[in-house]
Amino acid sequence: MKTPEHIQQLLVRHIWNDLSAQEDAELRAWRDLSEANERFFHKATDRQELQAAVERMHAEEDRFVRKVLEPYAATTGGSGAGVLRTSHPRSWKMLRIAAVLVISLGSLYLILNIDIGGTPHTVQHKTNFQATFISPEGVAMAVEDMKRGHADGAKAAERWRKEHEEPFFTATNDPKAAADKFSTLRTPEGAQYGLILPDGSLAWLNGRSSVKYPARFSLDSPRIFVSGEVCIELTTIKAARSPFYVIVENMQLTATEGRFNVQANTADSLIVTALEGGLRLDTGSTAPPILLHPHEQLRLIRGQLHVVKNVDIDKIIAWKINGGKP
Amino acid sequence: MIPLSKQQIIGGFNRRDPTAREWICRKYYAYVRGIVEEITGHSPETMDLVGEVFRKLLDNPGRFKKLNMIRLFLFTTTRNICLNYLRDKKHDPMQIEELEPGHPLLTDNSMEEAENLAAIRNVIYCALQKLPAQTRQIAELGYLQDLPNAEIAARLGIAEKTVGNSKTIALKLLRAELPEIKRRFFLLLSTFLP
Numbered sequence: 001m002k003t004p005e006h007i008q009q010l011l012v013r014h015i016w017n018d019l020s021a022q023e024d025a026e027l028r029a030w031r032d033l034s035e036a037n038e039r040f041f042h043k044a045t046d047r048q049e050l051q052a053a054v055e056r057m058h059a060e061e062d063r064f065v066r067k068v069l070e071p072y073a074a075t076t077g078g079s080g081a082g083v084l085r086t087s088h089p090r091s092w093k094m095l096r097i098a099a100v101l102v103i104s105l106g107s108l109y110l111i112l113n114i115d116i117g118g119t120p121h122t123v124q125h126k127t128n129f130q131a132t133f134i135s136p137e138g139v140a141m142a143v144e145d146m147k148r149g150h151a152d153g154a155k156a157a158e159r160w161r162k163e164h165e166e167p168f169f170t171a172t173n174d175p176k177a178a179a180d181k182f183s184t185l186r187t188p189e190g191a192q193y194g195l196i197l198p199d200g201s202l203a204w205l206n207g208r209s210s211v212k213y214p215a216r217f218s219l220d221s222p223r224i225f226v227s228g229e230v231c232i233e234l235t236t237i238k239a240a241r242s243p244f245y246v247i248v249e250n251m252q253l254t255a256t257e258g259r260f261n262v263q264a265n266t267a268d269s270l271i272v273t274a275l276e277g278g279l280r281l282d283t284g285s286t287a288p289p290i291l292l293h294p295h296e297q298l299r300l301i302r303g304q305l306h307v308v309k310n311v312d313i314d315k316i317i318a319w320k321i322n323g324g325k326p
Numbered sequence: 327m328i329p330l331s332k333q334q335i336i337g338g339f340n341r342r343d344p345t346a347r348e349w350i351c352r353k354y355y356a357y358v359r360g361i362v363e364e365i366t367g368h369s370p371e372t373m374d375l376v377g378e379v380f381r382k383l384l385d386n387p388g389r390f391k392k393l394n395m396i397r398l399f400l401f402t403t404t405r406n407i408c409l410n411y412l413r414d415k416k417h418d419p420m421q422i423e424e425l426e427p428g429h430p431l432l433t434d435n436s437m438e439e440a441e442n443l444a445a446i447r448n449v450i451y452c453a454l455q456k457l458p459a460q461t462r463q464i465a466e467l468g469y470l471q472d473l474p475n476a477e478i479a480a481r482l483g484i485a486e487k488t489v490g491n492s493k494t495i496a497l498k499l500l501r502a503e504l505p506e507i508k509r510r511f512f513l514l515l516s517t518f519l520p
Contacts, residue, residue, distance in 0.1 A: 008442060009504050012449050016469050016500050040439060044446050051470040053363075054451055057356045061455075064373060065351045068380045072347065168345070173331060200337025219333070235337045236388075 011044050129167030131193035131205065136174075136181035136215040143169050143185075143193070173198035177215035186210040187228075192320070197222065200235035201244065206319050208265075221245065229263040231317055234277070248272075251300075255279035258294070261316050270300040273316045332393050339396070340388045350396060351380055356451040357397075358404050360444025365408040365437070375411055379404050405437055453500040464489055465496035 010027045013019050019027065031038045043049075131143045169185055185195045187205045195203040198217040205211060209228025223245040226232075234244050234257050246253040248264045258277015264270045272281060274292040281290045281298060290307070292298055297308040297316070330338070330349055338346025359376045366372060382403050383396065390396050454462050460482070467478045468489070475493075479486040 008446055012446055012500065012504060015450065016497060018497060018500075040442070044443055047470050047472060050447060050450065051466065053360070053447055054454060054466070054470065057359060057451055058455070060373065061352065061355055064355060064376070065348060068351060068377050068384070069344070069347060071381075072342070072384055073344070168343075170330060170334060170345070196334055196338065196343075198331050198333065200331070200333035202337075202341070235333060236340050 011041065015045055015047065015050065128191050129193055130188055130191035131167075131169060132186045132188070133169065134184040134186065136177060136183055167192070168194040168196050168202075170196045171198055171213060171217065173217040174215045179214070179216060181215040182212050182225075183215050184210055184212045197224070199242075199244075202233045204231045204233075204320060206230065223247065226262050227264055229261070229265065229319065231259065231261045231275075231320060233259045252282045253279055254282070260292075269302075271297060273297040273311055273313070275313050275317065335393060336390060336396075339390065342387050347384060350383070352455075353452065354397065354400050354448075355380075357444050357448040358400055360447050361401070361404045361440050362408055364440035364443055365405075366411060369411070371411070375404075375407055378407055382407075401441060449503045450500065453496065453503045456499050457496060460484075461492040461495055464492040468493050469496070 007027065007030050010019060010023055010030075013023070014027060027041075031041050132140050133143050133146060134140045171183065171185075174181075185193065185205065187193050187207055187209050190207045192207065193205050195205065195211055195213075197203065197213060199219050199222050201222065203211050203224065203226075206229035209230055210226070211230060212225040214223065220242050222242065225247045227248070232244075232246065232255075234255060236257075243254050243256055246255075246262060248262055248270055251270065253260070253262070253272060255277060258279070259275040260277075260279055261273045261275060262270075263272075272279070272292065274294050274296050276294055278291060278293050281292065290298060290305070292307070295309065295311050295313060297311040299306045299308060330346065335346050335349055337343075339350060355376070358379050359372065362369075362372050362375045362379075366375065369375070379400060383399060386399075390399070454465060457465060463482070464478055467473045467481070468475070473481075475486050475489040478489045482489075
């Protein structure tokens with residue numbers, strides 16, 4: 001039985017009493033075409049059955065979603081290829097204990113070894129997840145308060161609490177916003193936060209950093225302004241792989257895929273590291289653009305440019321703690 | 327559900343982001359369940375089968391570039407899991423006999439009918455799920471139980487105008503969900519054509 005999409009829409013709107021006389025006649029003509037059509041019409045528009053189905057599904061949705069996602073909670077946001085299963089609760093418990101030990105020892109190591117490989121990176125102690133959102137109108141709000149403020153009822157509160165545990169702020173795109181309107185996400189000293197951009201790219205902000213992005217976010221040529229230290233992972237969606245522009249001070253970085261770390265803590269210091277995929281840096285002067293390949297780092301310190309090869313990437317992104325995934 | 331762009335959903339799903347995963351589960355839960363119920367005749371194992379479909383999806387991050395591909399994957403997986411389930415129902419020999427080649431359940435038409443019905447119900451379900459509790463209740467009483475506005479107002483102890491406004495909101499949300507049917511249709515057409 002073929003049910004054209006137009007007829008299906010008419011069926012839905014028939015249930016909602018939203019058909020014009022002409023549309024009603026159209027639906028009647030379709031029903032008269034065959035017994036199968038007439039049978040399907042009665043089945044699809046049986047309000048009693050529909051109400052029962054809606055109630056049945058509504059009653060079990062939350063429990064079902066929790067149950068189905070539960071085994072995947074441990075692997076959320078990770079960059080590894082495997083998916084851990086919880087079919088062996090004892091092993092899983094041991095794994096959790098081991099993970100806590102590793103994280104604790106790792107944190108202790110970081111605290112005792114502040115100078116990572118001699119690079120000028122700063123390691124944040126006692127990292128917490130805090131950020132301030134500044135709307136295009138210039139209104140500053142704590143992200144946590146925004147999340148709490150939008151909570152509507154117990155279900156929504158639960159959802160926001162869950163999202164709060166995952167320290168990501170989801171940027172929205174307002175297609176009607178003026179071209180000169182920007183939103184900003186800013187982190188205080190010692191905090192970190194993730195910003196999911198409308199094209200699916202992820203910017204992970206270290207403490208005292210900010211990312212400014214257009215309120216009308218262009219998916220064709222995404223553009224953000226960065227200060228402080230930010231690790232950017234571009235979207236993996238092929239269709240969205242337009243050149244992505246990152247503007248730091250008076251320089252412009254261009255990349256189409258991969259990950260890179262930008263550190264611009266002072267006005268005359270910039271360190272850009274290509275983690276995956278290449279990127280191009282235009283210094284804004286008449287000098288030719290500089291191309292960076294993975295494991296290469298560009299340092300601009302007091303006007304002097306240096307390219308360092310074979311950089312240890314793990315050390316570069318050591319500032320990201322477990323929340324900075326992947 | 328949290329409003330996310332398609333890129334955010336797909337990118338998040340590929341990154342195993344919990345918000346994106348939950349979004350997808352909630353978006354297609356009623357769709358998958360509707361097909362399973364229709365094909366298996368409301369089997370008591372419906373929820374297990376629906377869970378199996380979503381686990382197959384969640385075990386495959388990174389392979390989907392578009393949201394429609396997720397829907398197609400869900401439909402194909404649901405169909406296969408349901409047919410396997412019916413074939414394996416060894417306690418009912420008639421069922422095995424009936425599912426030999428040529429059985430109506432194995433034809434595209436029956437499968438398509440189940441899918442059509444699930445899609446129609448999913449659109450209505452998703453529109454209702456987006457409504458605040460009271461508006462949702464009013465929409466259900468007004469549209470699904472076909473009660474007049476005055477009776478709904480009396481039953482809930484609210485003004486008749488509130489009932490009218492709530493129904494208007496519900497109607498707008500439903501209209502916003504309708505394009506889902508169109509997008510789905512072209513996708514399915516491509517799977518049934520040789």
